Amino acid sequence: MTVTEQRGAYRPAPPPAWQPRTDPAPLLPDAEPYRVLGTDAADRADPVLLRTLHTWLVAGRRYNAQATALTKQGRLAVYPSSTGQEACEIAAALVLQDRDWLFPSYRDTLAVIARGVDPVQALTLLRGDWHTGYDPYEHRVAPLSTPLATQLPHAVGLAHAARLKGDDVVALAMVGDGGTSEGDFHEALNFAAVQRAPVVFLVQNNGFAISVPLEKQTAAPSLAHKAVGYGMPGRLVDGNDAVAVHEVLSDAVRHAREGGGPVLVEAITYRLDAHTNADDATRYRGDAEVATWRGHDPVDLLERELTRRGLLDEDTVRAASEDAEALAAGLRARMHQDPRPDPMDLFAHVYAEPTPQLREQRERLRAELEAEAELDDEAEPDAAAGAVSEGGAR
Amino acid sequence: MTVTEQRGAYRPAPPPAWQPRTDPAPLLPDAEPYRVLGTDAADRADPVLLRTLHTWLVAGRRYNAQATALTKQGRLAVYPSSTGQEACEIAAALVLQDRDWLFPSYRDTLAVIARGVDPVQALTLLRGDWHTGYDPYEHRVAPLSTPLATQLPHAVGLAHAARLKGDDVVALAMVGDGGTSEGDFHEALNFAAVQRAPVVFLVQNNGFAISVPLEKQTAAPSLAHKAVGYGMPGRLVDGNDAVAVHEVLSDAVRHAREGGGPVLVEAITYRLDAHTNADDATRYRGDAEVATWRGHDPVDLLERELTRRGLLDEDTVRAASEDAEALAAGLRARMHQDPRPDPMDLFAHVYAEPTPQLREQRERLRAELEAEAELDDEAEPDAAAGAVSEGGAR
Amino acid sequence: MTTVAARPATMAQALTRALRDAMAADPAVHVLGEDVGTLGGVFRVTDGLAKEFGEDRCTDTPLAEAGILGTAVGMAMYGLRPVVEMQFDAFAYPAFEQLVSHVARMRNRTRGTMPLPLTVRIPYGGGIGGVEHHSDSSEAYYLATPGLHVVTPATVADAYGLLRAAVASDDPVVFLEPKRLYWSQDAWNPEEPAPVEPIGRAVVRRSGRSATLITYGPSLPVCLEAAEAARAEGWDLEVVDLRSLVPFDDETVCASVRRTGRAVVVHESGSFGGPGGEIAARVTERCFHHLEAPVLRVAGFDIPYPPPMLERHHLPGVDRVLDAVARLQWEAES
């Protein structure tokens, strides 16, 4: 701190409370998104990592296409595609250790799957047979969060709790550019920084919140510039450059793991598909813009690098494509089976023990279902068997 | 934007969406709070302004003492004192034009009074005879806001509306260091920046949110560093230096008025009294800290400058002190009269027209009051006259 | 939004027309919310408004509901008449503090000097296969908040009339739009829209003598269907559409119940602490000696809203309504 020149008899003390609590400079993002592919740094990228990312990106792309197709066949209630954002989705999952936690937003089923969750379970919410389809503790993946940004404080609390217990756990929380405008984003980042909680916040800036473009969402130089206001580092990365995202997130996870506190990462990417299958993107953006971004496709970027490095022989391409097709075929087959969610489950998990009021309501539903089943039995014997199980009685 | 060196056949396009939307550098606050008093710049300060500030600061200090005394006499339900923060309170009011709007927080009755509101009306909330004691449109002062930070989006909406109507109006909104942690702070600043609404956000960083010190509230280098994350300038000022606060706020108001959009100003100050009369500050801070800040008292700082400049003769001192005593005496006298809020007013303003349900409830209360009045009349004739007025029937 | 001749119209179209007419009639009316501009809203209710009136009149905001409502409060303070769209029921919750602590109270806090003429449009309820957090019936929260008007249309004509009335009201109105009726159709002539009636009157949608079904919004069609079906059982049911939950039309409701002597309240919202309790209690207070049986309630279960594949088990349907009617102690009659 510089000291104002002494002059005259009186000199006010500097406001005693004031000392810059942190040096802001290292917290500010670089002026340009960090990139590896197509730069000198690409030469140093680990071939094993490149191949792993490639396999996953190809699978992810195929997965997005398959899931979108399933909406047309009435097999999913809705699907928010991450086509074009696969680099972020995959990197977010791959940088974590088993013991770490992922906090996905509603668009992030691909990251959830890359973390190990069965795709059918990951899609349960969007298929509509239940809300969360997986046990969050099995792969340490929080439920997909529909209310935007609300999952961020959860990530902070979990990471904080793990640290209090002495566990070496990092939480990575995903949110969209639109989600950064919510109060919960602000409160979560602030809590994380104050508690030095080991959390990595990954903002996928895909340019839109449904129809609302980034310039109506924020006037900031970048979303990563928000970090300094919480006292955490902000990093900017090309979100379509899988190697760069992987590197920046890995660094951030290490920083958090080593006690350095939270990090905010903004990944610049683009949603190539509409918001969901129900959305009409032509209402708010032109083909030209989409075409520009197709020229910066994360799968292509990676493939070109692999090609340049001679890592993409025919076998690799075929293997990746076969893996992807197998994933899609498996998903297709299993999603074409009719799920039979048990209506009695409506009452099974509202509380540990249903209240007397819920027990009453449960019995009323049970009676209805039994009457229904009887009617069905009369109409077509056997068809309705199993519709009423004892599952709800738990 | 620098362009990565061309190398090999393939070169990814820079992420098309990416361009720094604003140059971050001018948005960042200086490393040190801006000061005038005791620096060379003080010589240039306008003597008229110095005297005006001085008169108001002395009056404000006296007002704080008087209001605190009124709590001891049971004349106020509670009083959150701004002793030590008078420079901010007064400057916030003085930098505004008549047509501008002030959005105070619950601690800011002094600013409200400096804006022209009758002190008794400004204290109505804290006296307890009604919520807001003044007509907000009379002096363009929004109601004192108890739910922290919730007034900030109101300021944004009002300023935005005025701009839409083509009116040259700036809104100045006040909030505490604690209030900056609320989601509403975040959402308000973001909306203001996106809409380039003419709003000045003044954060009085007085070191505490009740008992919680700043370092548990934020890890940021300064609160002013939050501004860059919204794309607005952040300014840091010594909040006990009335001239500096006046200058920084005046600049900010001008910036907003000229269409430059919102500004965030952090004023470093200190609450010398307890949070309210009901609080025991010794539970969370030591005498030494308070003593240090007494050495940086806003009234003293200004008086020393006036003295140095030869502007503080005995007459000026006496006049200021007499003004202050007159304010206090008037307040004391009027606050010692028992207010007689009309119970029927409980129903008068819930809706423009009371609902049938409220009309029923109102008549029930009226009957009760009439029965009460009759009883009182029997006991001591005349005493209860006027307790039931027709006011509630509106 | 060009004029069309009398023909079937959807509720969504009537709502759009109401906003358009309100904006044309009064330059103070501004629409704001997420995706309301360029996209015209996810339910297309604001379709065409930004184009016709400009982005300053119909504005895409950042994604922050408290900020949207808080900004609208400030706009109303300056004399505008904002109409806020919340994208879905559950996404109005982030704005709850602004709604309860400011919107509902500003007039009262300021002794009437600072009224807030603003409308909060909230698509609500289920039945459209929405994933979690997209199908809440949140009306219980709003009707327990003094200072708010709470209205909900059940017909195409009312959608127009009530929304015009809401926007014209000098008090804040929570305007609940039954999602699953957005595409319901009715012959409606947008050139001769229903006169704008003041908020607060219920209407008898079907006369009957046996018992009264008291309902609103998404459950009106269910009740009308139940009333048809009940004829087979020999019951002649009256159906009252509340339209406005606050203020509540005790007069119309109680007149009906006094006539019929029996009543069932039907809504999709959960039962416990839901509107039905209030309605049953106040009807009972006022009509006790006319009642042949307790006022019964048919409502959603007291559970978080179910996933799409199970929602049909949750939503009160015709059978449950008839079942409740059957429990109205008819033996007393014979």
Place this chain on the structure above:
Amino acid sequence: MTTVAARPATMAQALTRALRDAMAADPAVHVLGEDVGTLGGVFRVTDGLAKEFGEDRCTDTPLAEAGILGTAVGMAMYGLRPVVEMQFDAFAYPAFEQLVSHVARMRNRTRGTMPLPLTVRIPYGGGIGGVEHHSDSSEAYYLATPGLHVVTPATVADAYGLLRAAVASDDPVVFLEPKRLYWSQDAWNPEEPAPVEPIGRAVVRRSGRSATLITYGPSLPVCLEAAEAARAEGWDLEVVDLRSLVPFDDETVCASVRRTGRAVVVHESGSFGGPGGEIAARVTERCFHHLEAPVLRVAGFDIPYPPPMLERHHLPGVDRVLDAVARLQWEAES
């Protein structure tokens, strides 16, 4: 917090003791909120906890209620048992979305795999001369939210017992602390605190044969006083303290009403859409043929909470309770 012998204790002290004992018994219990650490809370309920258990167990958070509750959700996900303090009723509203969309639903969303054992302590109600936004009775919002337990003590012993039960519950509990009873005293031996009863049972605080007063929290003392005063009128009133609004103890309440044949629900919360409607409706459904008169309600007016100098006109007092009792159609008796 050293041990004390049997002597008068305040409700605030019993709450402190409950937190202390819960923290001592289970290292997973963490307290967090605004000013709960160094200061011990604005009502001093967390006094001494940070000192005894360290700041990691009793933590002063930044000033952001959604952040506090959201963080607590994450802590509970990781196996902790957080106890959140909201400083005042109205300051829980910013956390409404976290409460409704996550806290209340996490167990259900995850098919029981991710329960959230967390307690949200909310000082509520008026009668202490608080300025606006400091005296809300917000229970209607919580009891309309499936997935939450909602409890509120009215006695010193219950304050201890119910808070221990809340913290021990594997489900989220909204724990409503009647502000104006914080300093109410009772002979209570902190060395032999009441056994921790499971949540969900009402209790008859006073037996009587003429009519039942159904109440909870801040209105219990009013009802007991009214019952005393009613003796002069020849009424022998029974007083039921609900203690738990969710789950609701239909058994105890209905048994009492069936015995007495008349009932009045008394609470400070507003009437319209408040808990009284639910209670009156469900009692009527279950006890219709035992009722000599409709179940009446004595409640706060349907207005924003009044300023300190007028709150006495708003709060249901003994006279209003007696007045309602008088309206229970006693002529039918004679």
